[in-house]
Amino acid sequence: MVEIELDGQKVEVPPGSMVMHAAEKAGTYIPHFCYHKKLSIAANCRMCLVDVEKAPKPMPACATPVTMGMVVRTKSDKAIKAQQSVMEFLLINHPLDCPICDQGGECQLQDLAVGYGASKSRYEEEKRVVFHKDVGPLVSMEEMSRCIHCTRCVRFGQEIAGVMELGMSHRGEHAEIETFVGQSVDSELSGNMIDICPVGALTSKPFRYQARTWELSRRKSVSPHDATGANLIVQVKNHRVMRVVPLENDAVNECWIADRDRFSYEALNAEDRLTQPMLKQGGEWKTVDWQTALEYVANGLKQVKADHGAQTIGLLASPHSTVEELALASALVRGLGSENIDARLRTADFSNVGAPGTARWLGRSLASLSTVQRVLVVGSNLRKDQPLMAQRLRQAVRQGAQLSALVAQPIDWAMRLQQTLIAPSSQWVMALAGVAAAVAEAQGVVAPVSATPSEADRAVAQSLMGGEDKAILLGNAAAHHEKASSLLALAQWIGERTGATVGYLGEAANSVGAQLVRAVPGQGGQNASQMLRGGLKAAVLLGVEPGLDSVAEGQGLLAAEMVVTLSAFKTNSDISDVLLPIAPFTETSGSFVNTEGRLQSFHAVVRPLGEARPAWKVLRVLGNLLGLSGFDADSSQAVLASALPGVRVGEVVDSARLSNAVASAIDTQAATLEPCVAPIYQLDGLVRRASSLQLTADARAGVAA
Numbered sequence: 001m002v003e004i005e006l007d008g009q010k011v012e013v014p015p016g017s018m019v020m021h022a023a024e025k026a027g028t029y030i031p032h033f034c035y036h037k038k039l040s041i042a043a044n045c046r047m048c049l050v051d052v053e054k055a056p057k058p059m060p061a062c063a064t065p066v067t068m069g070m071v072v073r074t075k076s077d078k079a080i081k082a083q084q085s086v087m088e089f090l091l092i093n094h095p096l097d098c099p100i101c102d103q104g105g106e107c108q109l110q111d112l113a114v115g116y117g118a119s120k121s122r123y124e125e126e127k128r129v130v131f132h133k134d135v136g137p138l139v140s141m142e143e144m145s146r147c148i149h150c151t152r153c154v155r156f157g158q159e160i161a162g163v164m165e166l167g168m169s170h171r172g173e174h175a176e177i178e179t180f181v182g183q184s185v186d187s188e189l190s191g192n193m194i195d196i197c198p199v200g201a202l203t204s205k206p207f208r209y210q211a212r213t214w215e216l217s218r219r220k221s222v223s224p225h226d227a228t229g230a231n232l233i234v235q236v237k238n239h240r241v242m243r244v245v246p247l248e249n250d251a252v253n254e255c256w257i258a259d260r261d262r263f264s265y266e267a268l269n270a271e272d273r274l275t276q277p278m279l280k281q282g283g284e285w286k287t288v289d290w291q292t293a294l295e296y297v298a299n300g301l302k303q304v305k306a307d308h309g310a311q312t313i314g315l316l317a318s319p320h321s322t323v324e325e326l327a328l329a330s331a332l333v334r335g336l337g338s339e340n341i342d343a344r345l346r347t348a349d350f351s352n353v354g355a356p357g358t359a360r361w362l363g364r365s366l367a368s369l370s371t372v373q374r375v376l377v378v379g380s381n382l383r384k385d386q387p388l389m390a391q392r393l394r395q396a397v398r399q400g401a402q403l404s405a406l407v408a409q410p411i412d413w414a415m416r417l418q419q420t421l422i423a424p425s426s427q428w429v430m431a432l433a434g435v436a437a438a439v440a441e442a443q444g445v446v447a448p449v450s451a452t453p454s455e456a457d458r459a460v461a462q463s464l465m466g467g468e469d470k471a472i473l474l475g476n477a478a479a480h481h482e483k484a485s486s487l488l489a490l491a492q493w494i495g496e497r498t499g500a501t502v503g504y505l506g507e508a509a510n511s512v513g514a515q516l517v518r519a520v521p522g523q524g525g526q527n528a529s530q531m532l533r534g535g536l537k538a539a540v541l542l543g544v545e546p547g548l549d550s551v552a553e554g555q556g557l558l559a560a561e562m563v564v565t566l567s568a569f570k571t572n573s574d575i576s577d578v579l580l581p582i583a584p585f586t587e588t589s590g591s592f593v594n595t596e597g598r599l600q601s602f603h604a605v606v607r608p609l610g611e612a613r614p615a616w617k618v619l620r621v622l623g624n625l626l627g628l629s630g631f632d633a634d635s636s637q638a639v640l641a642s643a644l645p646g647v648r649v650g651e652v653v654d655s656a657r658l659s660n661a662v663a664s665a666i667d668t669q670a671a672t673l674e675p676c677v678a679p680i681y682q683l684d685g686l687v688r689r690a691s692s693l694q695l696t697a698d699a700r701a702g703v704a705a
Contacts, residue, residue: 004070019050019061019072030074031083031112033090033198034150035062038255039159045090045150047112049082050074058082080116087116093128093173094199095145103200105213109148130176136184137695138191138259140205147177147201153193160256161187162383162394162414177201186697188387188680191262195245195255206263206692207243219605220247222592223261224320224585225683227506228366228388229594230257234265234586234605241265241586241606251367252598258387259696260680260687265586267689268609272570274581275610285573290611294618297578298625300562304538305336314340314536316528316550317519318543319508320684321615322590323599324636326510327517327643328619329542335628339525340536343514345550346476346507346676349484350527354659359515360479361658362595363503364471370395373467374500376460377405378432378487379425380475383414384680384698386505390414402467404460406431408477419459426671429483432490433668435460439497448493449666461498470500476507476678480551482671485664492662502660506595508684513593516657517643528552534559541565541572542615543582545685551676566615569685581612584686588614589636597653599644601637 001012004022011022018041023030033045041063049058053071058079061072073079091113098104130144151168154177158164165185166177179185185193193202216235223230230253235243244265246257277293278285288296304313315333317326326343333341344350354360364372369392382390382405394415397403402418405411408425423431430451438453438461440446453461464470472491481487488502495502506512514520521527526535532546534556543566546554557563557575565576568584582588587608591601608614616636623631633639647653681687681699693699 002066002068004066004068004072006072007074013066017066019052019059019064019066019070020048022066022072023061023074028074030061031116032062033108033148034152036152036196039152039155039196042151042155045148046086047083047090049079049086051076051079084116084118087113088118088121090148091117091121092123093145094148095127095143097143097146101143101146101200102203102208103197107200108198128173133178134184135179136186136190136697137692138205138263139185139193140203140208141201142208143203144176144201146199148199149175149177150198151177152196152198153177153202156193156196157187159398160192160391160394161189162390163187165190166193184697188259188383188698189256189391191259192246192256204243206266211237211242216242219603221585221602221605222509222600223257224509224592225260225264225687226258226386226388227508227511227595228253228386229509229592229598229600230261230388231600232257232261236605239606241268251365252594252600253388256388256391260683260690260693263692264686264690266691266693267686268584268586270569270689272689273609274567274570274579275612276581277611278579280577285579290613293578293580294622294625297562297564297580298622300564300577301336301538301626304561308537310337311340311524312537313338314526314531314538315540315542316345316531316544316546317341317343317514318549318684319343319345319511319514321510321514321543322585322588322636323510323513323517323593323643324590324616324639325542325619326514326519327639328616328623328631329540330518331630332619332623332626332628334522335623335630336626339522340531341519341525342521342528342531343511343519345528345544346480346678347484347528348480348482348551348673348675350529351664352484352488352662353520354515354661356518356522357516358657358659359512359593359597360504360660361512361597362473362506363501363660364596365652366392366594366596368469369393369471371399372396372469372471373401374464374470375401375403376435376464376472376494376500377403378472378474378491379406379428379478379481379675380473380505381407381411381677382475382505383412385476385507385677389505402463404463418463419456421456421460425477425481425675428478428481429486429490429666429668429671432487432494433666436490436494439465439494443497445497448490449668464494464498464500470498472500472502474502474504476505477675479504479507480675480677482673482675483667485662486666486668488660488662489664489666492660504595504660509592509594512595512597512658513591516593516653532556536560538562539564541567541576543567543685545571546575548682548688549684566618567685568612569689571685580618581610582615582618583608583612587612588616590614590616591636591640591649593653597658599647599649599651599653601640601649
């Protein structure tokens with residue numbers, strides 16, 4: 001450790017640290033713009049100039065390495081005058097448009113100008129003007145005259161997003177931040193540039209001129225989209241969600257969120273929001289009250305059970321539903337005497353399931369992905385399936401990790417790959433068997449499957465046998481593969497021989513939670529595919545849009561006597577008899593279990609729209625009308641305590657409940673079905689209805705595909 005004196009206080013920091021790091025440890029604030037703890041050091045803005053003893057001039061705290069015995073003063077006259085001089089230069093060309101700037105109230109330049117700016121400028125020349133640029137539907141560059149050239153956005157693209165979409169062109173007073181040759185900003189993490197911009201140069205295009213920051217209430221929440229479970233701050237005005245930004249949590253999402261986490265709020269007030277219960281009568285939809293609708297559903301379920309038996313009743317649930325909703329849905333179906341419940345809507349191999357009450361999971365912590373040394377990713381377009389996990393692996397690769405992949409076609413990973421195995425998805429079992437054979441060959445053991453390894457297989461095997469911290473990660477395409485059990489069995493064998501952890505990246509916000517509360521069919525129950533293809537007389541759809549959320553189109557449900565849809569949107573009108581409006585994640589309390597098994601709860605941030613009600617309350621009342629036991633909870637917390645006893649919010653579920661163990665034999669025959677994987681902006685009903693997300697290049701590519 002290196003000891004320095006900072007404003008009269010002794011501080012110890014590791015060798016190689018900068019003065020800024022010492023100040024952070026000591027709790028001393030040094031004004032800055034270009035420095036960001038997650039980005040490389042640029043020393044562009046010079047706002048962090050400090051007085052270093054024996055140095056002939058002030059030194060930038062962010063780029064001055066500590067030395068033993070160094071004496072630093074951050075508040076001496078020399079330091080303050082230097083910082084005031086820098087502020088004067090920054091304000092020479094900065095436009096005086098604070099009253100209309102979206103950054104007003106949370107602008108670093110505005111805040112620091114109060115303490116370090118002069119009351120008037122000595123410069124009378126005209127301010128320079130930088131013309132606006134259109135870089136896509138999410139990020140606005142309409143006021144680039146505000147830019148102070150801190151290059152945070154440039155470094156973010158290079159280092160975090162992995163794509164240098166912005167750069168600085170020209171020099172001197174002609175320098176400006178722009179895209180290359182008029183291209184758009186298309187990164188799936190692009191919205192983070194808005195957060196890290198210290199001035200109002202980069203702003204949110206959907207939020208632009210919608211509200212002032214001091215008018216917004218800030219409430220914590222959790223993303224309902226992918227399996228990361230990113231922590232959010234949802235900002236509200238007049239009971240309407242206006243903006244979503246990240247809540248820092250280094251164990252989960254650090255200080256970043258994906259664009260679908262940030263901009264999907266637009267769907268909350270979409271034109272097709274369902275706000276009142278509706279019944280189909282004579283082929284036409286009629287608005288009814290809740291009592292009428294729920295009694296109709298309860299009587300219908302009782303009639304079907306009496307006429308055809310409980311085994312003809314089933315429930316399909318979205319894996320984006322909360323733990324509480326899925327637990328009550330499971331209790332409802334089983335209370336009626338059926339085992340027909342499933343949340344694995346895009347799955348093809350339904351035998352790939354653990355013991356009842358256990359769940360497939362990541363196999364390690366999310367945070368450990370940032371420091372892993374060897375990785376093999378099977379069946380995932382990682383950037384689009386799991387943007388925040390891809391970002392963590394990108395940091396690991398920048399530190400020297402070796403990443404290999406088995407995919408069906410070449411993909412832009414935005415990071416360096418050690419080795420890429422490309423094979424049709426139908427041949428993935430044999431392709432992975434080749435890696436296993438290469439490991440067996442190197443270690444002198446018998447391979448689990450007879451295969452002849454290629455040089456590429458041997459390269460992957462050698463990579464996995466090196467290093468200390470290793471992981472084999474199965475993506476959405478591997479999880480939904482027709483031979484998912486065989487892929488998992490091979491991955492487990494390779495993991496055991498190389499010391500690598502094995503796990504699933506996970507698809508949805510609550511894929512793990514759905515398994516934990518048994519939202520999967522029990523003994524003799526029908527799976528999602530069987531139910532969608534016509535195996536039911538009465539079907540309940542919890543947040544599901546067949547054909548968009550599932551492999552099957554759902555035409556088989558037309559044969560059912562009653563189909564009930566619980567949704568926040570007017571959907572499934574062609575197959576449903578009842579539409580019940582339920583609240584999206586911003587209008588209900590609930591919990592998700594992310595892919596590492598971490599239980600995270602959230603509260604409603606706005607009141608339900610119209611007559612919409614939290615789904616857990618709807619299911620509870622429905623259970624009461626059916627005369628079922630276990631439906632007397634008066635809060636979502638009570639439902640959670642019953643569903644996952646002994647699990648504390650914010651902590652990882654007990655390891656006994658998380659298992660990737662598989663006992664099935666390895667089937668090397670070619671698969672006949674293509675894995676069903678949702679494009680990045682088709683994952684769930686919210687992102688599908690977020691207008692700005694649907695204008696992005698990724699959305700257009702997904703629709704074209």
